[in-house]
Amino acid sequence: MSALSILLITTALVVLFALFAAGVAGKLARLDGASYPTALARAAVTFAAVLTLAAAVTSALAAV
Template identity: 60%
Template sequence: MAIVLLSIVLVTVVALLAAVGAGKLARMDGATYPAAPPRAATTFAAVPTLATTTAAALATVRT
């Protein structure tokens, strides 16, 4: 149970860091303040999706 909770926290932290980075890069690329948060939100949503897909693939290979 502890491993599952630590994994969830780790994925959330990585997603937040990636979202902040995407927002910063969007601003450096010349995006306006209203245009940057959707880019960050897309990145935030993509990280857990990628983690879930990877975990499912690894679970399939493991069994």
């Protein structure tokens, strides 16, 4: 496998995991009684947090 294909597969997996986490966060917010805009905001924050965490781990591993 080339380095580009590994990079693309890893990026796709991270985005899919972020979407899954955002969906779960939105569903849990709705089950908790939050309105749709609030649940969407919580899902968006979770999506951004997962992507930020992935970027931080990547930069930390790149330094090693």
